[in-house]
Amino acid sequence: MLKESITKALSEQVNAEYYSAYLYLAMSAYCDQMGLKGCANWLHIQAKEEMAHGTHMFEHILERGAMPSFAEVKAPVTNFDNLTSLFAQVLSHEQYVTERINHIASLAMQENDHATYDFIQWYVKEQIEEEATAEEILQKLKLFGENSGMLYNLDKEMSTRVFVDPFAAANP
Numbered sequence: 001m002l003k004e005s006i007t008k009a010l011s012e013q014v015n016a017e018y019y020s021a022y023l024y025l026a027m028s029a030y031c032d033q034m035g036l037k038g039c040a041n042w043l044h045i046q047a048k049e050e051m052a053h054g055t056h057m058f059e060h061i062l063e064r065g066a067m068p069s070f071a072e073v074k075a076p077v078t079n080f081d082n083l084t085s086l087f088a089q090v091l092s093h094e095q096y097v098t099e100r101i102n103h104i105a106s107l108a109m110q111e112n113d114h115a116t117y118d119f120i121q122w123y124v125k126e127q128i129e130e131e132a133t134a135e136e137i138l139q140k141l142k143l144f145g146e147n148s149g150m151l152y153n154l155d156k157e158m159s160t161r162v163f164v165d166p167f168a169a170a171n172p
């Protein structure tokens with residue numbers, strides 16, 4: 001059975017993952033309105049990944065015999081200055097999520113909850129990828145500026161992303 005402190009931290013993280021999904025849906029809508037359908041696709045799939053992150057955490061709480069708590073999912077920002085600042089926000093949001101995940105890992109260790117510590121390691125690794133991907137896109141945008149040729153190519157590249165539940169793929 002999960003300790004109350006771990007149940008609380010994981011439940012709050014489920015909420016945070018759903019907030020991430022909501023934020024990326026707002027970003028996806030912004031890109032769609034700008035005519036950047038590929039970027040809109042990439043962010044929409046990112047939102048689906050976030051929901052999967054939250055759902056697998058929710059399942060872990062239930063599997064360990066605890067009752068998750070639920071809270072309101074806060075509204076995301078909906079207006080962005082441009083694509084570069086949007087991806088700068090993606091990166092800083094992922095850095096914030098990494099801090100939260102690290103806190104859960106530390107708490108699990110402190111509470112001697114090896115099962116949660118083991119479970120959360122997948123998220124620790126996932127955050128490395130989340131930050132690296134956002135950083136790569138941001139670097140491209142900063143390097144080439146938002147000139148139309150570059151945006152066209154980037155948008156085309158982003159349109160190829162398809163959804164694969166990353167947690168389920170790694171934990172068959």
Ligand code: OFO
Nearest residue numbers: 020050053097130
């Ligand atoms: Fe769930 O990793 Fe992004 O926020």
